[in-house]
Amino acid sequence: DTEVTQTPKHLVMGMTNKKSLKCEQHMGHRAMYWYKQKAKKPPELMFVYSYEKLSINESVPSRFSPECPNSSLLNLHLHALQPEDSALYLCASSLQTSSSTDTQYFGPGTRLTVL
Amino acid sequence: KQEVTQIPAALSVPEGENLVLNCSFTDSAIYNLQWFRQDPGKGLTSLLLIQSSQREQTSGRLNASLDKSSGRSTLYIAASQPGDSATYLCAVGDSSYKLIFGSGTRLLVRP
Numbered sequence: 001d002t003e004v005t006q007t008p009k010h011l012v013m014g015m016t017n018k019k020s021l022k023c024e025q026h027m028g029h030r031a032m033y034w035y036k037q038k039a040k041k042p043p044e045l046m047f048v049y050s051y052e053k054l055s056i057n058e059s060v061p062s063r064f065s066p067e068c069p070n071s072s073l074l075n076l077h078l079h080a081l082q083p084e085d086s087a088l089y090l091c092a093s094s095l096q097t098s099s100s101t102d103t104q105y106f107g108p109g110t111r112l113t114v115l
Numbered sequence: 116k117q118e119v120t121q122i123p124a125a126l127s128v129p130e131g132e133n134l135v136l137n138c139s140f141t142d143s144a145i146y147n148l149q150w151f152r153q154d155p156g157k158g159l160t161s162l163l164l165i166q167s168s169q170r171e172q173t174s175g176r177l178n179a180s181l182d183k184s185s186g187r188s189t190l191y192i193a194a195s196q197p198g199d200s201a202t203y204l205c206a207v208g209d210s211s212y213k214l215i216f217g218s219g220t221r222l223l224v225r226p
Contacts (some may be wrong), residue, residue, distance in 0.1 A: 004158075042204060042216035043159070056213065090158055103149065104214060106159040 003027075004107035006091050012113045015081060021110045023074040023091030032074040033104065034066060035090040043090055049074060050096065081114045088112075117142045119207050121217035128195055129225050136190040136220045138205035143183045147208040150179050150190050152201045153219070159204065163190070195224045 004025045013019050023032065030051050035043035048056035049068040063085075065077040074091055088109045094102040118141045128134055138148070147166050151159040163172045163179040165188070171180040178191040188205055202221045206214040 006158075042206075042218050043214075044216075045213055048213070056211065088156070092159075103161045103164050105161065106151075108158040109156075111156065 004091055004093055004105050006089075006107035006110050008110060009108070010111045010113075012115065013078065013081065014115050015083075017081075018077070018079045020078065021076040021089055021091075021112075023076075023093075023107055024072055025093045025105070026072055027093065027105070028071075028095075029093035029105075030071060030096050031094045031102075032068060033092040033094075034074070034076055035092065035106075037088040037090055037109070039087075047076075078112075081112075083114050086112055086114045117145075117207060117209055117215045119205060119215050119217040121203075121205060121220050123220060124218065125221040125223075127223040127225060130195060130197060132195050132224075133191070133193050134195055134222075136192070136203050136205075136222070138188040138190070138217055140186045140188075140207050140215075142209075143186050145183065145207045145209060148179075148181055148188050149206045149208070149214065150177075150188075151204045151206065153204060154201050162203075195222075197224045197226050200224050 007022045032049045034046040037043040045058050046060045047066045052068045063080050067075040090109045091107040092104040094104045120139045122137045149164045150162040153159050165172050165181045176193040181188045200223050202219040204219045206216045
């Protein structure tokens with residue numbers, strides 16, 4: 001099983017809402033990532049978790065709050081977002097973060113629209 | 116700061132042609148380079164990963180090369196098919212194993 005799943009596929013929320021994105025993998029990977037991708041732009045790294053600990057935060061605003069409850073699951077909690085946060089949010093995983101041989105496997109993404 | 120550039124931004128070819136996509140990077144101190152494919156509105160599919168010590172990798176009709184000293188990689192697609200139409204992204208893995216992406220090449224293979 002080389003699949004990373006993400007739910008929901010689409011999400012529309014108001015600026016006062018609280019919502020969460022979910023990502024799951026069962027490949028035994030110990031590194032998990034959140035990326036943000038705006039239309040016609042490349043993905044931009046937001047967070048990296050390694051062995052369930054946050055290892056990289058790319059200066060992401062606090063209205064985005066990541067959580068890694070266990071080695072298979074990664075959440076992104078959203079609160080008080082702005083319309084410019086509308087984007088495709090991609091989750092990825094790799095065997096670990098500290099190897100040049102590890103491919104990152106991406107999920108299909110959650111298309112987020114903030115009204 | 117590492118910068119990754121992909122040329123051309125868009126490419127349209129007839130079916131059956133062999134084609135080359137280009138990727139360049141400014142800092143040669145990379146750990147690996149990956150090529151991905153992305154269909155519209157979808158996630159990324161990994162195509163090939165080249166470690167910094169390698170020169171090329173092959174998978175089916177795809178061949179990727181890496182020249183660290185010149186800061187370049189190419190993705191060669193043989194006998195292109197309409198199903199190859201997608202955006203192709205290259206990404207460089209840096210010393211912290213973060214991926215830095217190029218802006219991609221949008222490929223259209225015409226039947």
